[in-house]
Amino acid sequence: MDLGAGGFSEEQFREVFAELQQPALSGADWELLVETFGISIYRLLDQQTGVYEYKVFGFLEDCSPDLLADVYMDLDYRKQWDQYVKELYEKECNGEAVVYWQVKYPFPMSNRDVSFPKAHQYSAFELDHEGQKIHVILAQSTSVPQFPEKSGVIRVKQYKQSLAIQSDGKRGSKVFMYYFDNPGGQIPSWLINWAAKKGVPNFLKDMTKACQNYHKKT
Numbered sequence: 001m002d003l004g005a006g007g008f009s010e011e012q013f014r015e016v017f018a019e020l021q022q023p024a025l026s027g028a029d030w031e032l033l034v035e036t037f038g039i040s041i042y043r044l045l046d047q048q049t050g051v052y053e054y055k056v057f058g059f060l061e062d063c064s065p066d067l068l069a070d071v072y073m074d075l076d077y078r079k080q081w082d083q084y085v086k087e088l089y090e091k092e093c094n095g096e097a098v099v100y101w102q103v104k105y106p107f108p109m110s111n112r113d114v115s116f117p118k119a120h121q122y123s124a125f126e127l128d129h130e131g132q133k134i135h136v137i138l139a140q141s142t143s144v145p146q147f148p149e150k151s152g153v154i155r156v157k158q159y160k161q162s163l164a165i166q167s168d169g170k171r172g173s174k175v176f177m178y179y180f181d182n183p184g185g186q187i188p189s190w191l192i193n194w195a196a197k198k199g200v201p202n203f204l205k206d207m208t209k210a211c212q213n214y215h216k217k218t
Contacts, residue, residue, distance in 0.1 A: 013136045020134070020164035020176040023057055030055065034197045041200055046180070049158070053180040054196065060204065061172040063211040065165045068173050069135040071211050072163060075099065081210035084203070086111055093146040100147050106191065112183050114156040115147035135165040141181075158182040
């Protein structure tokens with residue numbers, strides 16, 4: 001895909017790629033939260049919202065960059081392996097593909113959802129770096145009128161995610177992920193800590209397993 005697609009600038013893609021090569025953790029109070037399964041998770045409190053943003057660095061074995069990018073981008077397949085998905089689908093609205101995504105939250109909390117034009121949500125490019133192909137994927141929510149807010153579900157209005165992937169030199173992938181969303185409402189501290197320490201590693205393990213079971217026709 002061309003650089004700058006989906007409303008993102010070339011500089012934004014390259015900043016994510018640069019962090020895959022050299023983590024940018026200095027100059028801010030990034031806290032190492034957990035190290036597990038070859039993955040390091042850092043968090044930083046966003047002073048404006050009071051919500052944490054996260055950076056994840058590490059390696060996923062037996063999951064090649066091409067395969068990992070395919071699994072990450074395949075919304076239909078994600079409904080099969082991502083245990084946190086309640087609803088995920090797309091439909092055409094005024095000639096544009098629009099995605100609706102609802103995420104499960106533990107009872108008695110309300111689920112969260114987000115909607116966005118698909119073209120604006122996932123934008124990617126492939127970069128050749130020293131003979132290696134690098135995948136960079138950017139995601140950001142955008143409000144659309146085709147999916148009004150649902151009763152009993154809280155709409156996420158701020159959501160950003162970045163992912164950079166390259167070969168680990170073997171059969172797996174070296175990855176960098178940035179994640180931020182403002183879920184709204186009152187989220188108990190135990191759930192925030194669980195999501196970072198257990199939820200993210202569990203998601204990565206599920207994604208690795210999904211790569212092993214993925215058979216995409218080309």
